[in-house]
Amino acid sequence: MSTGSDRPEGATPAPVHWAHRHLLDVDALTRPEIELVMRTADEMHDVLARPIPKVPALRGLGVTILFYEASTRTRVSFEVAAKNLSADVVNIAAASSSVSKGESLVDTVRTVEALGADMIVMRHNVSGAPYLAAEIFGGSVLNGGDGWHAHPSQALLDLYTLRSRLPGGSLEGRKVVILGDVLHSRVARSNVWSLTAMGADLWLCGPATLLRGYDAWAARGAAGRPFTVTSDVGAALKDADVVMALRIQKERMASGMLPSLREYAARYGLTQERLRAAKPEAIVMHPGPMNEGVEIAPDVAVDPRSVITEQVANGVAVRMALLYLLAGTRRTEAGA
Amino acid sequence: MSGGEQTIRGWAVDPSVGREGAAELTIRDGVLERLEWLSDAEAEEITPAGTLILPGLVDLHAHFREPGNEDAETVATGLAAAAHGGFTTVALMPNTTPAIDEPSVVARIRAAAVASGSPVRTLIYGSVSAGRKGETLSAMGELADAGVVGFSDDGVSVRSGMLLRNALLYAGSLGLPIIDHPEDHALTDGAEANEGLIATVLGLKGWPSAAEAGSVARSIAILEDVVHDVPGARLHLTHISTAEGLHAVFTGQGKGLPVTCDVTPHHLALTDEWIAGARRWSWDVPRYEDSEAVDPWVSGAIVAPPFHTSLRVNPPLRSPDDAAACWVHLGMESAIAIATDHAPHTEVDKHVEFGWAINGISGIETALSVVLAGVAAGQLPLLKAIAALTTGPTSVLGDRAGIAPGLREGEPADLVVVDAGATWSVTAAALRSKGKNTPLLGCELPGVVRLVLAGGRVAYAEA
Numbered sequence: 001m002s003t004g005s006d007r008p009e010g011a012t013p014a015p016v017h018w019a020h021r022h023l024l025d026v027d028a029l030t031r032p033e034i035e036l037v038m039r040t041a042d043e044m045h046d047v048l049a050r051p052i053p054k055v056p057a058l059r060g061l062g063v064t065i066l067f068y069e070a071s072t073r074t075r076v077s078f079e080v081a082a083k084n085l086s087a088d089v090v091n092i093a094a095a096s097s098s099v100s101k102g103e104s105l106v107d108t109v110r111t112v113e114a115l116g117a118d119m120i121v122m123r124h125n126v127s128g129a130p131y132l133a134a135e136i137f138g139g140s141v142l143n144g145g146d147g148w149h150a151h152p153s154q155a156l157l158d159l160y161t162l163r164s165r166l167p168g169g170s171l172e173g174r175k176v177v178i179l180g181d182v183l184h185s186r187v188a189r190s191n192v193w194s195l196t197a198m199g200a201d202l203w204l205c206g207p208a209t210l211l212r213g214y215d216a217w218a219a220r221g222a223a224g225r226p227f228t229v230t231s232d233v234g235a236a237l238k239d240a241d242v243v244m245a246l247r248i249q250k251e252r253m254a255s256g257m258l259p260s261l262r263e264y265a266a267r268y269g270l271t272q273e274r275l276r277a278a279k280p281e282a283i284v285m286h287p288g289p290m291n292e293g294v295e296i297a298p299d300v301a302v303d304p305r306s307v308i309t310e311q312v313a314n315g316v317a318v319r320m321a322l323l324y325l326l327a328g329t330r331r332t333e334a335g336a
Numbered sequence: 337m338s339g340g341e342q343t344i345r346g347w348a349v350d351p352s353v354g355r356e357g358a359a360e361l362t363i364r365d366g367v368l369e370r371l372e373w374l375s376d377a378e379a380e381e382i383t384p385a386g387t388l389i390l391p392g393l394v395d396l397h398a399h400f401r402e403p404g405n406e407d408a409e410t411v412a413t414g415l416a417a418a419a420h421g422g423f424t425t426v427a428l429m430p431n432t433t434p435a436i437d438e439p440s441v442v443a444r445i446r447a448a449a450v451a452s453g454s455p456v457r458t459l460i461y462g463s464v465s466a467g468r469k470g471e472t473l474s475a476m477g478e479l480a481d482a483g484v485v486g487f488s489d490d491g492v493s494v495r496s497g498m499l500l501r502n503a504l505l506y507a508g509s510l511g512l513p514i515i516d517h518p519e520d521h522a523l524t525d526g527a528e529a530n531e532g533l534i535a536t537v538l539g540l541k542g543w544p545s546a547a548e549a550g551s552v553a554r555s556i557a558i559l560e561d562v563v564h565d566v567p568g569a570r571l572h573l574t575h576i577s578t579a580e581g582l583h584a585v586f587t588g589q590g591k592g593l594p595v596t597c598d599v600t601p602h603h604l605a606l607t608d609e610w611i612a613g614a615r616r617w618s619w620d621v622p623r624y625e626d627s628e629a630v631d632p633w634v635s636g637a638i639v640a641p642p643f644h645t646s647l648r649v650n651p652p653l654r655s656p657d658d659a660a661a662c663w664v665h666l667g668m669e670s671a672i673a674i675a676t677d678h679a680p681h682t683e684v685d686k687h688v689e690f691g692w693a694i695n696g697i698s699g700i701e702t703a704l705s706v707v708l709a710g711v712a713a714g715q716l717p718l719l720k721a722i723a724a725l726t727t728g729p730t731s732v733l734g735d736r737a738g739i740a741p742g743l744r745e746g747e748p749a750d751l752v753v754v755d756a757g758a759t760w761s762v763t764a765a766a767l768r769s770k771g772k773n774t775p776l777l778g779c780e781l782p783g784v785v786r787l788v789l790a791g792g793r794v795a796y797a798e799a
Contacts, residue, residue, distance in 0.1 A: 150539065217537055
């Protein structure tokens with residue numbers, strides 16, 4: 001799959017066009033910049049194939065992983081990625097709290113910077129929090145997911161996974177369906193930007209209560225690029241090339257947005273039967289963690305068409321690429 | 337200057353007599369001795385784009401945070417900010433700590449106002465409910481005796497319909513209005529930004545316009561029910577921000593009910609796209625000619641990082657259509673006043689995550705400039721705009737407040753001289769308020785206040 005496997009052993013790709021000090025969302029990325037991330041991830045994929053998957057690209061750089069919200073795959077994926085690049089990694093599992101209850105984000109970021117962090121990978125349950133960190137932090141901020149707003153590394157690893165699976169590696173005109181709790185999903189929001197940027201025919205589908213507001217967005221498009229919003233799961237899945245199921249959380253029942261998980265599973269769950277409406281070779285995705293038997297049937301999750309574990313594996317390569325590219329802007333600034 | 341004589345020529349605007357034009361004023365010993373409207377020949381070069389002479393402005397809605405949160409504002413700093421903004425009368429909301437629910441708190445604020453030495457008049461609202469808890473009535477009669485000009489639980493709506501009904505009846509019999517903050521809190525629990533395109537894209541919890549319109553409709557229905565029993569009952573709905581909410585007020589007025597409302601400078605001038613990083617005036621968003629340009633991600637209007645907490649305010653900044661509706665209803669006088677909802681906050685409360693930032697914009701010093709910018713853009717005639725900042729608010733308060741804005745000969749001068757042709761930079765240092773929490777920081781605004789006289793005394797004079 002690599003485009004760079006003919007490079008000399010040990011060489012690292014050159015980030016010639018990368019100008020972003022922070023990665024806060026994918027909305028600011030142009031298609032060539034997204035392509036650069038993909039190519040760089042290819043290189044990192046090659047690194048990961050070596051017996052000792054380690055390069056010195058980030059040697060001497062401090063990467064602080066600052067998570068205000070529970071996470072397994074994203075946190076570990078970033079940690080492995082940073083270590084593979086020889087960064088000095090510090091993990092902080094911060095208690096999520098408002099200013100009245102604990103140290104403010106501003107103070108925490110200043111502390112982390114004083115302790116020598118060059119990059120912060122941040123997860124926070126309030127939309128926009130990484131922008132506040134970026135405003136005050138002297139290094140680079142990489143958004144590991146903020147509230148309902150954005151999850152750029154997930155969107156890019158989803159894209160990377162799809163390109164490796166789709167014939168020709170192109171999403172142009174491919175029907176991609178994101179199915180589930182779109183309203184509360186940062187994965188869906190970031191994917192709206194990246195998938196439409198790559199020319200996909202994007203459909204967002206779920207119960208009307210979990211799509212609220214998206215009609216306004218679809219009416220304008222993502223920076224004018226059209227996508228479709230519907231509660232009609234049959235219409236959404238018809239002839240789909242890709243179906244991504246999103247996690248349904250129990251809190252949605254307490255807040256009156258869904259009658260029950262049982263009813264959700266019956267009406268919107270991704271089952272083999274529903275999947276028959278999609279193309280025979282349709283790719284099945286899920287950003288995890290899964291509620292098997294709710295938004296995705298267990299046999300669909302492990303179906304040959306499912307790339308769910310591949311998504312996790314690709315996550316490390318894509319996050320290595322992102323850390324590498326952001327570190328490159330740092331070197332450029334220091335050298336300038 | 338209170339001891340001397342001064343002559344000022346400029347474009348005078350006096351809503352109390354419905355007149356504007358070139359004029360010459362003479363002020364002697366603080367008294368407006370002479371006001372001469374100039375003939376066309378004499379008025380050469382005097383236009384509304386130059387020096388304006390206005391009656392002292394009246395703010396129906398300000399928060400000066402004393403007692404209880406003097407880090408954010410004090411009565412003294414609030415009054416200095418008001419004067420800098422051209423206001424010679426301010427009405428203070430009772431969401432202090434403790435709340436203004438009994439006369440001793442009124443006395444304390446009065447004492448702070450006197451001690452400040454400011455000639456700006458301080459009017460005070462009492463709370464509707466004891467402790468603003470929405471359960472039982474405050475000491476309304478005693479507060480009225482202490483001189484409050486109305487009652488409000490501002491910050492929240494009077495949630496209980498029964499308590500609002502009783503408050504309208506009781507305050508109505510005292511001859512005082514109820515000022516309600518319309519919000520159906522069940523619809524806004526955890527809400528962060530106006531429901532629609534911007535909130536959806538940014539992943540912010542939507543704040544539906546129905547939360548305002550529904551609350552307005554409820555309160556008007558209750559008013560309709562009680563007004564037969566107590567003809568003095570009056571309802572004023574503050575900081576209406578949506579087209580639907582304004583329409584509900586308009587409908588109530590159409591039935592002849594004693595209901596009024598105000599809009600804020602920020603809901604007139606700013607829209608929710610500012611949270612995405614756009615920095616266009618509401619009237620500069622091309623809504624009709626080119627529908628795509630309303631989307632800041634398409635039109636290239638995004639020039640700043642998103643999620644700036646100075647934009648977090650209750651009610652939230654709305655759509656361009658809502659802002660346009662605010663101007664339209666000012667024009668129809670269904671919205672009778674522009675009230676600042678001046679809400680100063682400390683950096684500790686504001687420099688945090690967007691969803692956790694406290695609501696409010698420090699706005700009393702930029703209000704006149706923002707309104708003049710809208711007037712210059714053709715949103716409202718100058719005379720109507722100044723009426724909404726002077727005679728409109730006093731009509732809401734009624735005669736009991738004893739405020740009568742106007743340029744009247746023989747009375748102590750109460751006026752603002754503002755250079756509409758000059759601009760000023762909104763910087764933290766330029767603001768007299770302790771609250772630097774305005775999204776207009778860094779902006780260059782039209783309308784430089786040169787001189788403010790309140791009750792014949794200098795409240796502000798440009799250095």
